[in-house]
Structures are given as structure tokens and as C-alpha cells.
Amino acid sequence: MEATQTVIAQSGGPSPENADSSQASPIGLLVVAAMMVAILFLGWRLARRIARLNRRRAFAEEHGIDVFDEETLNKAMREAGMDIPARRPLI
Numbered sequence: 001m002e003a004t005q006t007v008i009a010q011s012g013g014p015s016p017e018n019a020d021s022s023q024a025s026p027i028g029l030l031v032v033a034a035m036m037v038a039i040l041f042l043g044w045r046l047a048r049r050i051a052r053l054n055r056r057r058a059f060a061e062e063h064g065i066d067v068f069d070e071e072t073l074n075k076a077m078r079e080a081g082m083d084i085p086a087r088r089p090l091i
Contacts, residue, residue, distance in 0.1 A: 055082070 056077070060067045065076055077083055 056073060057067055059065075059077055059080070059082060060073055063076055063080075065073050067073070074083075
């Protein structure tokens with residue numbers, strides 16, 4: 001019984017003599033750009049969350065409300081006109 005195998009290999013084209021003379025692929029640039037966009041987006045979201053946390057904590061301390069009592073804190077902020085509507089998460 002004969003067995004046939006297929007091997008996928010790199011083409012035997014001319015290889016550069018010096019590794020520094022090879023050129024980068026444009027796909028690599030796209031990957032790096034996508035990673036930078038993702039990191040900037042996550043940093044922006046984190047900054048917004050931290051700012052919201054600081055506003056809520058300052059309001060709670062000013063009015064003598066427990067920071068972890070979300071129901072009371074949300075109600076007090078709504079009554080004071082500092083209601084921060086919860087947004088639907090993008091991710």
C-alpha cells in the first residue's frame with residue numbers, strides 16, 4: 001500500500017545573503033497599528049472609569065454615604081442632579 005504525503009514548504013526562491021537586507025511585511029505594520037489602537041482605546045476607557053469612580057467617591061464622602069452602597073449613592077446623586085447614566089458597554 002502506497003502512502004502519499006504532501007509537504008507544504010517555503011518556496012525555494014533566492015534568499016538574501018544578509019538578514020538585514022530583508023524587508024518587513026505590511027501585515028506586520030497592520031498588526032502593530034491595530035495593537036496600538038486597542039491599547040489607546042483601553043487606556044481611554046480606563047481613564048473614564050477612574051474619573052467616574054473619583055466623582056462618586058468624592059460625592060459619597062461629602063454626603064456621608066457608604067461608597068459601596070450603590071443604591072443609596074445612585075439615588076442621592078440623582079437627587080443632587082449629578083446622575084451619571086450607565087452606558088451600555090462597547091465590549
